[in-house]
Amino acid sequence: MKLLFKQRFFSWLDSYDIFDEAGNTVYTVEGKMSFGHCLHVLDAWGNHVATLKEKVFTWMPKFEIYLNDNYAGSVEKELSFLKPRYQIDFRGWSVEGDFMEWDYLVKNGTGLTVAAVTKELFHMTDTYSIEVSDPQDALCALMLALAIDAEKCSRN
Template sequence: MKLLFKQRFFSWLDSYDIYDETGETIYSVKGQLSFGHRLHIHDRSGNHIATVKQVLLTFLPKFELYKRDQYIGCISKEFTFFSPKYNIDFNGWQVQGHIMEWDYEIYQGNHLVATVSKELWNFTDTYSMDIQNPQDALYVLMLVLAIDAEKCSRN
């Protein structure tokens, strides 16, 4: 399953639309004005289904993941010099990134869960997500949002 994650043009808050291969909007993401990033994910009917919330007052960036209002895990950046590394307390997943953090893979053990690539020649942040199991799409989206928010926090 391929999804396209695209930031909305001229948005003051973090707002994204996620499209499937046919161009249909599958999810929408709306940022909430708060200290730190708080991203609410809605399904195509507008129902709130998940939240990615930045934890403040931590040495390295950390994001909690909620499905509806239930905590399901977190992702935190680890200290490294070159290749980005994230500690994921969720599904036994691991992120293996490349030096610029534009392209990375998500694994569960040796099994590839998803490949994420940033499309460079766009006016807004745009990522292509190739997800092996469609049931993992929401969770992959949550991780991509957290990693993108962490990168935005540094800039």
């Protein structure tokens, strides 16, 4: 399954639309006013399905993931050089990125690739492609991509 994660143009808060390969809206992401990033994910029918909250006052950027309002895990940037690294406490997954921080592989505990996140170039806003092996992992892969994008955003 492939998702296209696209930031909305002219949005004061972090807002994204997530489309499937046919161009249908699968999820929308709405940023909320808060101290730190707070993103609410809604399904195609407008039902709240997940939240990403930035923990403030931490040494390195840290984000908590909530699925249906239940704590599911966290993503924390690690101190590293040349290659981004993240401490993932979410589904036993790990994330590896490239030098430019545009492409990521999400792997499960046995080292198999769960998802590949790729930045699409030459778009007016941030646009990512998320290729997921199992469609049931799509929302969770999206949450990791949102956390990494929010972490990069908080550096700028």
